[in-house]
Amino acid sequence: MRCRGIDLTRGVIYGNFYHRLSVIVLEKGQFIAMEDGFVRNLEELWNKKQLKQILAACQARLETAVDPRRMLVDILEVRSDWRRSRAHLAHHIITEFSDWVASHHPQGKALPCDWELQARAIRLLSSSQGSTMDPFIHMYQLETADRQHLISAVKGLQKKDRYQEAAHLAKKMHLQPYLNFRELCTPLLLQDKLNVVEGYVSNSPELQQELVRLLDSWCHPDFNLGNLLQQYPGLQQVKHERMHPKSLSKFVTRLLDTYKIDSELCPNVKQYRALGAMKFLFYQKYGEKAMDDENWNDHISVAVGNNPWLQEQLVMMLCSYRDVTAAARWARRLKMPHDRLPSAVLWILSNQRQEDGEEEESAMAYSSREDCYQLPVPLDQVIFIDNLADLEMHLPAMLQPGCTLGVDMEWRPSFGVLSQPRVALVQVARRDRVLLLDLPRLSEEEEEESGRQPGQRRLARATNVEPRAHDETAQLQASCSGRCEAKNSVAEEGRLLGLMRRLFSSGDVLKLGYDVGGDIQYLLTSYPMLKPALQQSSRVLDIAVLQKQVERLLSAQPVAGGSGAEVARGATATRTTEERGLSLLVLQTLGKALDKRQQLSEWERRPLTTAQLLYAASDAYCLLEVYDGLLQKAKAAKLSVNLEKCMVGKKVQKPRHSDPAPDDERLWKKIGTEVPATLPAANLTRPPESCSREPMSVRNFAVVCDSMLQGLGRYLRCLGVDVHILENIEEHRKAAEIARAERRVILTCGLPYQTLRSQVGEDCCYFVDCKEKAKDQAKAVLRHFNVQVTPSDIFSRCKVCNGNRxxxxxxxxxxxxxxxxxxxxxxxxxxxxxxxxxxxxxxxxxxxxxxxxxxxxxxxxxxxxxxxxxxxxxxxxxxxxxxxxxxxxxxxxxxxxxxxxxxxxxxxxxxxxxxxxxxxxxxxxxxxxxxxxxxxxxxxxxxxxxxxxxxxxxxxxxxxRILSQFADVLSTESDTSTFYES
Known part of the structure; x- marks a missing residue:
């Protein structure tokens, strides 16, 4: 078809460009008339929902068109509904045209696209639906288009508040260096479209740092979200709750880890995290009364540092806790200006006698609590080891065949700061002595030796053996005989790695730990060089799993005077709410709880105090006595305990069609061992249809949901469950406080499970599989706790506020x-x-x-x-x-x-x-x-x-809909049998 000097089929231009533009405008009406029949036919098919006929008509039309790209632009320029959504007719036309062009002109053989056609396509692109962007880019070869036209298209999308499409187009066309990052990405962050922003900065370290700086600026104490929103009056779906410093700091922390950015780039986030650490320390000292003054002062000094704003917050918080004397003492120590101090603090400072030198607080002498567990080993048998020579002298003697060892680890509490602390101490306890391994110093010495030649390393080993006593040298030679026959590669490994390999991989020595799976994983994170040793872990028994097994067996055997569970817990049941984790187990088994005052102390400080030495040794040694106590309790009740099921690394039979491995399971596969039974990943299999719990009415079931499980919480509310849902800004420890105060079960997922479970107990904390939909999560919770839900319970509680009136x-x-x-x-x-x-x-x-x-x-x-x-x-x-x-x-x-x-x-x-x-x-x-x-x-x-x-x-x-969705877990009032039974 030819018209007025223009070959419309081939797009050949006769005359100059301006003449062509005028001709196109004149012929627009004639073109519309010619294509009107085709478009009306497609619309009739669309109204009849005959998609196959639409595709056939498009293909027939494309076969007769030499330049389908120009024909598509002509059609779209006179259509108005193609910009609305992907469900409309024009979207199907665009998709079909794009597929046809790609099949007939594959990559490398595509027809060239002149810049005038590209300009028309870019104009259409700026008003198109986001889903049509990729087909347009490939079909019209916009990668080669004029950059200024593309930048104008991106800015046009920004003016229309279509920031997501603007970011996508800019990333596709590599226009990030030519655009203002904050103008484009700030609205996306306000709308919580973090994945779009991360994709935008994925290939630019400069933009990644700029993103971190932007988010950090929003964590400043003086940041005003309202002022920022005034710059975007037309912005919709702003997620105000995501702009809280708590959510922002989590996002920044993840970005720092992903992009390997120095934390010094985000001072406001560090300041907010430090403030959170201070609040936790105040709660521990003034609320729980679980820290002594010495440890508290050490941690507060680290948290506050030289930050004037945090120093001011410290004084204000001390005043709010009505400890004005301590506030004055800290104000003097930090040399704070008087114009930043409250009047009460100024009054105390003016009335106190001034000393020439700085006032020093007298350290209180440590005194052990008689009502707590006492270390039965004398203090001179608690050996602190900070060099490889001493480690080679003492550790092999501990690894005699048939020995049972208690193993524990300590590290400095992080309190939510950006840098994660490393394992500072590994305790290994035998019946007659306890070794405390200074792992930071040992690893440094190992790294220093790794730079030596192999001959120098062997010479250093020989020199270290020389001063030993005759009997200890004989023990070492006997225990090392197997290693002498090993391969040369093993002989050349570092001394620390070799000794740690013997400790964890020895099949002749039983190692005891409490939640030891998490400790080993943290040890691997702190010292990756120990991965070969941890990969071969053998005969590592988790006391927490053994306790659960013994209590389950005891509860299944009725005993005169009460149930087996009551007898198992004994007379200490009245005090169990005051203790948690290992301390609670020691209390139930040995009658006295652990003294946890040193748990949150500064474990990287050297030298360790006497209190720290006693606590670290007791933490490992008590495992030996708890292990004996649990076995004696089972023996007295004539119970058969399967210790193999309590071993870390015990292979668990999995169903043939299992879901993908959870995150915790993948972490364990990285170090070459199976999932430890203490981790929630081992318990993610669905409970059997025949539930061993007694049926429970939904009216007697109350839970507290973590902020990550709000969808699950609303579903449970729809079924009549009393659900307290944490807000996004609330800490995870709030769930434990609510659970203990209101007798609720905690529903959580991810890493907080381990911490919350240790605070409330195994039966009061349930690990939710976050890979399931909220509806399936709700069903799993009901099955696990055998909760009876009837049709009358549905909607008996308000989904918004949890009210039932x-x-x-x-x-x-x-x-x-x-x-x-x-x-x-x-x-x-x-x-x-x-x-x-x-x-x-x-x-x-x-x-x-x-x-x-x-x-x-x-x-x-x-x-x-x-x-x-x-x-x-x-x-x-x-x-x-x-x-x-x-x-x-x-x-x-x-x-x-x-x-x-x-x-x-x-x-x-x-x-x-x-x-x-x-x-x-x-x-x-x-x-x-x-x-x-x-x-x-x-x-x-x-x-x-x-x-x-x-x-x-x-x-x-x-x-x-709720009735049909939960039909498999609903019960009837007339039938008292449980619906969990098959």
Whole structure:
């Protein structure tokens, strides 16, 4: 087809470029007329949902077109709906054109694309849907397009608040050096699109550092999010909760590790982490009273450092704990200016006698607590080893065949700072002595020797053996005879590695540890050079697993005077809530708990204090006595204990079709051993259908969900479970505090599991598989604890606030309450009538009912449905009538179907708790009726109002969906048998 000197089929230009542009404009109407039949045919097929016919029509049209790219641009320039979403007709046309071009003109044989056509494609690209960007880039070869046109397209996307598409296009075209990073990426960070920003900076170390600086600036104490948002007035879906310093610091920490960036680049994050460490230290000293003054002062000095702002916070926090004397003492020690001190501190400083020199605090002499576990070995048998010569002298004598050793490790607490501390001490205890290995110093000596020649290393070894006593040398020669026959490569390994290999891989020596799997993993992280030794770990027994096995066997055997579990715990049960972890086990087994005052001390300080030496030795030695006590308890009850199941590295039979290995399991595979039984990864297999727990009503089951499991928490609330969900800004230790105070079970995942389990016990902490969807997680929790859920429990709790008290209000009365609420809002705030569905909590849920709301874990919610009694589809026969504002409310008579499930009596409250004049409940909670759309008020006959938060619900399809989704875990009130039994 030719028209006025232009070969439209081949795009051959006759005449100059300006003449061609004028001709294109003149012929646009004729082109539209020619293509109108083709487009109308596609639209008819689209309306009929005949996708195959659309693809066939496109392919037939493409076969007759010599330049399909130009034809596509011509079509798209006169279409208006192609920019909306991928479900529209134009998206399918673009996809088909792109596939056809790629198949007929593969890479390396593509037809050249002139710059005028590229310019038209770029203009279309700036207003296209993000999903069509990649096909456009490849089809029109935009990698070779003019850079200024591409930069203009990116800036055009920014002006339209389409920052994600702008970042994607800039990354594809490698335009990052020519764009303002903060202008483009700040809106994406505010919208929590971190993956887009990480992709944008993935190949640029400069931009990676700039990203860290930007996030660090948002952690400054004076940062104002409101001022930043004013720069982006049209920005939607801003995630305010993600802008909290706690969330930002976690993200920065991950970026530092991923990009290998120095932490000095983010001083504000370090300052925020240090402030968090200070808060924890204050809680330990003034709340738990678990730290002595010496250790507390050491850690506070490290946390505060030379930061003036942190020094000021320290003084203010001491004053808030009403320890003004300590605040004055620290102010003098830190030489703080008086204009930064509170008046109470100034008064104490002015009235204290000034000394010529700096006042030094007298160190309190350490005194052991008689009510705590006492180390049975004399202090002179606690041997501190800080050089390889002494290690070669003493360690082989400990590794005699048939020996049992207690192994423990200590490291300086990190308190959330950016740099992770290394293992500072390894304790190895035998019946008559305890060795304390200064691993930092030993590793340094090993690295110094690694630079020597092999002959020099052997000479150093021979020299070290010379001064030993005759009997110790004989023991060493006997124990080393096997190594002398090893390969030359083993003989040439470092002394420290060789000795640690013998310690952990010896099959003749039983090593005891408590949660030893985590200790070994941390040891590997601290000293990667020990990986060969840890790969061959053998006969390492976890006391925590042995304790669980013994208690399970004892609880299965009824004993006169109480259950087996009660007898196993004995008279110390009244004190168990005060102790946790190993200290609790020592208390239950030996009658006295460990003295944990030195647990959080500075373990890298040299020399160690006497208190630290005693604590470290006791921590390892008590494992020997606990091991004996557990075996004696099992023997007295005539129980058969399987020690092989308690070994770290014991292979676990896995199902044939298992899920991918969890993160903790992959970590263990890196060092060549199986998953230790103490790690939650070993317990991720589903519990058997026949559950050994007694059936429990959902009304008696209460949990606290970690902030990472909010989707699971909302699902459990829908099923009637009492769920406390941690906020994103709350620390993990808050879960343990709530669990102990309110007798709840902790639901968590990831690394916090180990810490929380040690604080509340095995039975009160459940590890959730984060790879499952929230619905499947909820089912797993119900099965594990054998919780009975009936249809009457569904929606008996508010998904928003966890309340379980509702009020029923008829549609007509709710309409009057809505009018009252809007009038009150206008009178108090002076604002217009709020648009339905905006400005209150219910507004988000209205959109969720139409399109669904994606929660963490990929769960879709339609939360504007109510706790309903008509799950079988029957209508209500009684409502609560709300009379006029001047009348007293009274409940109308109600009659219920015998087949309708009942809620427990506390579910529905008396309607007299609602004040019709203020549209609020007795406690002042406002009824959020103004958020209900007028259409809903006209059609819905009955509303349910949460008395706790004022949320309004009504019946919908969500109830039947929950019934069908959880049909396999629902029970009936008439049938008392558990549904977990197959």
């Amino acid at each position: 509702y009020m029923k209000i008829s549609g007509a009365d709710m309409a009057r309450v809505a009018v009252t609420r809007r009038e009150l809002l206008r009178a108090t705030a002076g604002q217009d009538d709020p648009e339905p569905g905006y400005g209150v909590v219910l507004g988000d849920d209205l959109a969720d009912e139409a399109q669904g709301c994606v929660e963490p874990g990929g769960v879709r919610w339609s939360p504007t449905v109510a706790p309903t009694q008509d799950f079988a589809g029957k209508s209500w026969r009684g409502v609560v009538a709300l009379p006029g504002p001047e009348k007293t409310m009274s409940r109308a008579s109600e009659s219920w179907s015998s087949r309708t499930p009942r809620y427990y009596p506390a579910c529905f409250v008396d309607n007299q708790e609602l004040d019709a004049n203020t549209a609020s409940f007795a406690d002042g909670t406002a009824l959020l009726a103004e958020a209900i759309p007028p259409g809903v008020l006209e059609t819905v006959q009955l509303f349910y109002c949460c008395v706790t938060c004022g949320k309004v619900f009504w019946e919908g399809s969500h109830f039947s």
